[in-house]
Amino acid sequence: MxxxxxxxxxxxxxxxxxxxxxxxxxxxxxxxMKASPVDPLQANVGQAALGxxxxxxxxxxxxxxxxxxxxxxxxxxxxxxxxxxEMGTSLLYRRxxxxxxxxxxxxxxxxxxxxxxxxxxxxxxLGVLAGMYRGSILDKGIKGYCILxxxxxxxxxxxxxxxxxxxxxxxxxxxxxxxxxxxAADVTFFDRMRxxxxxxxxxxxxxxxxxxxxxxxxxIDIMESDYMLFARARGETTWEMFWNHGFRNVxxxxxxxxxxxxxxxxGGSVLVEQVFSYPGMGQAAVAAGLGSDLPLxxxxxxxxxxxxxxxxxTADLLYHIVDPRIRRSKAAL
Amino acid sequence: MRETxxxxxxxxxxxxxxxxxxxxxxxxxxxxxxxxxxxxxxxxVVGSSGSGKSLLAHGVLGILPYNASMKGNIxxxxxxxxxxxxxxxxxxEIVLVPQSLSYLDPLRKVGWQxxxxxxxxxxxxxxxxxxxxxxxxEAVEEQYPFxxxxxxxxxxxVSTAMMEEPRLVIADEPTPGLDLKLAKRVMEHFRELADQGxxxxxxxxxxxxxxxxxxxxxxxYAGTTVEEALCSDFTAEESLRHPYTKALWRALPQHGFQxxxxxxxxxxxxxxxxxxxxxxxxxxxxxxxxVPYRRVRGGRVRCCAxxxxxxxxx
Ligand SMILES: Nc1ncnc2c1ncn2[C@@H]1O[C@H](COP(=O)(O)OP(=O)(O)OP(=O)(O)O)[C@@H](O)[C@H]1O
Ligand SMILES: [Mg+2]
Numbered sequence: 167m168x169x170x171x172x173x174x175x176x177x178x179x180x181x182x183x184x185x186x187x188x189x190x191x192x193x194x195x196x197x198x199m200k201a202s203p204v205d206p207l208q209a210n211v212g213q214a215a216l217g218x219x220x221x222x223x224x225x226x227x228x229x230x231x232x233x234x235x236x237x238x239x240x241x242x243x244x245x246x247x248x249x250x251x252e253m254g255t256s257l258l259y260r261r262x263x264x265x266x267x268x269x270x271x272x273x274x275x276x277x278x279x280x281x282x283x284x285x286x287x288x289x290x291x292l293g294v295l296a297g298m299y300r301g302s303i304l305d306k307g308i309k310g311y312c313i314l315x316x317x318x319x320x321x322x323x324x325x326x327x328x329x330x331x332x333x334x335x336x337x338x339x340x341x342x343x344x345x346x347x348x349x350a351a352d353v354t355f356f357d358r359m360r361x362x363x364x365x366x367x368x369x370x371x372x373x374x375x376x377x378x379x380x381x382x383x384x385x386i387d388i389m390e391s392d393y394m395l396f397a398r399a400r401g402e403t404t405w406e407m408f409w410n411h412g413f414r415n416v417x418x419x420x421x422x423x424x425x426x427x428x429x430x431x432x433g434g435s436v437l438v439e440q441v442f443s444y445p446g447m448g449q450a451a452v453a454a455g456l457g458s459d460l461p462l463x464x465x466x467x468x469x470x471x472x473x474x475x476x477x478x479x480t481a482d483l484l485y486h487i488v489d490p491r492i493r494r495s496k497a498a499l
Numbered sequence: 500m501r502e503t504x505x506x507x508x509x510x511x512x513x514x515x516x517x518x519x520x521x522x523x524x525x526x527x528x529x530x531x532x533x534x535x536x537x538x539x540x541x542x543x544v545v546g547s548s549g550s551g552k553s554l555l556a557h558g559v560l561g562i563l564p565y566n567a568s569m570k571g572n573i574x575x576x577x578x579x580x581x582x583x584x585x586x587x588x589x590x591x592e593i594v595l596v597p598q599s600l601s602y603l604d605p606l607r608k609v610g611w612q613x614x615x616x617x618x619x620x621x622x623x624x625x626x627x628x629x630x631x632x633x634x635x636x637e638a639v640e641e642q643y644p645f646x647x648x649x650x651x652x653x654x655x656x657v658s659t660a661m662m663e664e665p666r667l668v669i670a671d672e673p674t675p676g677l678d679l680k681l682a683k684r685v686m687e688h689f690r691e692l693a694d695q696g697x698x699x700x701x702x703x704x705x706x707x708x709x710x711x712x713x714x715x716x717x718x719x720y721a722g723t724t725v726e727e728a729l730c731s732d733f734t735a736e737e738s739l740r741h742p743y744t745k746a747l748w749r750a751l752p753q754h755g756f757q758x759x760x761x762x763x764x765x766x767x768x769x770x771x772x773x774x775x776x777x778x779x780x781x782x783x784x785x786x787x788x789x790v791p792y793r794r795v796r797g798g799r800v801r802c803c804a805x806x807x808x809x810x811x812x813x
Pocket of ligand 2: 552554598671
């Protein structure tokens with residue numbers, strides 16, 4: 167009973183946090199866009215077309231897009247629609263935002279999911295190894311790699327990979343998510359994978375450094391802990407020590423960090439999708455921003471914020487569900 | 500004749516540190532330590548806080564930190580305790596009872612840790628017996644370390660040692676944070692272990708408590724063992740040997756709490772010779788030389804007063 171109540175309280179708290187976050191993010195995005203010098207009409211109808219229209223026609227268009235209202239009123243009407251699941255029409259694509267987002271999100275998720283999983287597995291493995299064999303050549307190599315990668319801009323690495331595999335070796339496509347000119351029905355999973363490899367590699371390589379260094383620190387703490395010393399005093403081998411105690415103690419903080427760092431991968435994908443002309447959310451965000459496509463940009467921002475929030479929530483939940491020190495104490499939530 | 504389980508002679512443990520200008524400094528925390536533990540015997544090493552007591556325990560078990568080095572002789576059942584040998588024996592014949600709960604994995608259940616993951620019925624049965632003996636409920640098996648109370652955690656830590664068939668038990672500071680009654684009970688658990696035939700080395704800062712349950716006390720001062728005495732020697736000041744031990748005796752509550760002036764010197768700036776020299780009422784020039792550890796009246800002492808005239812009663 168008590169537990170049920172506290173979970174209810176927790177859910178309520180998280181929901182409130184989510185609403186506040188979404189509200190704040192949407193407002194900031196909306197008013198920044200309103201403050202931007204790009205005129206949505208000009209950007210989407212075109213300077214020339216706009217010039218040929220009569221003043222009346224322009225006014226009508228403004229009224230149709232709702233850009234003649236004061237910004238606050240525009241925001242409120244957007245928010246009302248959005249809450250009801252109505253995202254509006256994309257000015258760039260001249261299609262409902264839902265359908266644009268649906269397509270881009272699918273492409274992006276394909277990429278982000280693999281990049282996230284790879285960088286997680288690779289990062290945790292490298293971090294554990296470096297921490298366990300601290301000071302060894304292995305550790306120095308891994309640390310050096312992380313520092314190098316952390317100082318490397320993602321787009322630059324993307325270009326490098328693109329040049330190497332796409333232009334020079336010609337083994338991988340240089341862009342897009344599917345072969346050019348192919349019927350959508352004919353596209354196989356293998357085709358999609360081939361197109362996603364380079365962006366995934368770029369995102370994994372750059373995403374790995376943070377999680378590796380963090381896991382390494384944790385692992386060092388664990389190796390120096392009293393319980394590892396005692397494990398050794400009880401005759402456990404290095405492998406047994408890792409398997410019995412090290413792994414479970416490092417996994418929780420490492421996974422938590424990986425969930426909480428979804429935002430970084432999202433951020434990285436914007437540039438990487440740009441370099442590889444990969445039609446995902448990141449590219450849509452850039453296009454929408456430059457083209458003043460407010461409905462699309464708002465939707466992209468909201469969806470991204472939701473994912474980041476979801477990642478953080480999962481990280482938090484992991485602790486509550488997995489860590490016995492929190493799970494079993496009554497004042498847990 | 501009872502077999503000597505552990506014999507430590509001239510043990511030295513020092514740290515290598517780098518001071519300003521990357522100069523290597525050797526910091527000898529333990530300078531000259533001698534201890535002997537026989538089968539069925541409970542020996543207490545008494546030293547003040549931070550004097551290197553945990554290092555002694557870790558040194559015997561071969562689990563010193565990487566920047567520490569150890570010299571001297573350690574014999575286990577008559578043969579040198581080499582790194583390979585201790586690696587084979589620790590956790591089986593030679594067990595450590597650690598200082599605190601932080602030595603248990605916070606994410607593993609207590610029962611699993613005591614069993615070390617073994618699942619055979621024989622092991623489970625032994626654990627149930629141990630729990631009954633230590634008045635621990637069976638449900639405790641399924642608890643995590645953070646859920647244990649102070650007194651319970653001590654019994655759990657002792658259980659980890661009892662699960663094996665130890666011939667040598669090394670207990671590091673087993674009683675801090677416990678009230679007197681609980682502390683006595685914990686010491687009695689170690690007494691039982693000794694009575695069952697194991698050699699027990701208890702490392703503590705609590706002389707009073709050690710005197711109640713141990714057979715012998717080894718007094719550890721500024722990195723050096725200055726005296727080994729039978730607990731019964733503490734009935735009268737005259738039967739003790741070293742001036743520092745006598746000072747400790749006078750500082751006991753039943754003898755009037757007369758604490759000795761001054762502090763233990765810091766190991767870093769210690770001259771050769773007797774470390775007690777600056778505070779000793781009996782000091783002489785001879786104390787500045789290396790002082791041998793000698794057998795006197797069934798115990799041992801490191802003091803010039805005996806060196807000059809071994810028969811003189813001091
Ligand atoms: N890794 C290390 N490097 C340098 N010095 C160390 C290291 N570990 C311990 N020391 C020093 O060695 C001394 C003895 O430490 P130790 O933990 O053995 O003391 P102790 O007698 O067990 O103390 P306590 O009563 O607090 O348990 C301390 O002064 C400490 O500063
Ligand atoms: Mg200690």
